Amino acid sequence: MNKCKAKNTVYVEFKGLLLSGLILLTGLANSFSNTDNFTYQPKDPAFLSVKSGWADSVFKSLTPDERIAQLFMVAAYSDKDQAHYNEITNLVKNYKIGGLIFFKGSPYKQAHLTNFYQKMQRHHS
Numbered sequence: 001m002n003k004c005k006a007k008n009t010v011y012v013e014f015k016g017l018l019l020s021g022l023i024l025l026t027g028l029a030n031s032f033s034n035t036d037n038f039t040y041q042p043k044d045p046a047f048l049s050v051k052s053g054w055a056d057s058v059f060k061s062l063t064p065d066e067r068i069a070q071l072f073m074v075a076a077y078s079d080k081d082q083a084h085y086n087e088i089t090n091l092v093k094n095y096k097i098g099g100l101i102f103f104k105g106s107p108y109k110q111a112h113l114t115n116f117y118q119k120m121q122r123h124h125s
Helices: 003-033 054-061 064-069 082-095 107-124
Strands: 073-077 099-103
Touching (some): 082 107, 099 107
16 A cells, blocks of 8 residues: 555544544434423522521631731741741741641651640630
8 A cells, every 4th residue: 555545544534433422412412402391590608508607607706817827828837947836836826827737747747736835826815
């Protein structure tokens, strides 16, 4: 078989495959677009139906700066030096940041630091 004939064969097969794919997609699109028998009724997530004023009361007790600080998740490393721990301690204590996300270090050290920062924040509040 010469090169020209082989290219034509591949082109014809590709064209047929492409046409089959388009027909399939058109059929799928038509089946999803027929919504005559379907009515979407949005529902609120279950957690919105729980009546608890705890979160609202805590949020209302915060200053505007503390509310903004709650939006921040700060990168913390459990394998760094004392200067890093002091910096994180300052952010937790003075700004009441929303949370920490740990990178590197051992799970044991991360748990220890998490307990330390939580305890410090409870006693500082």
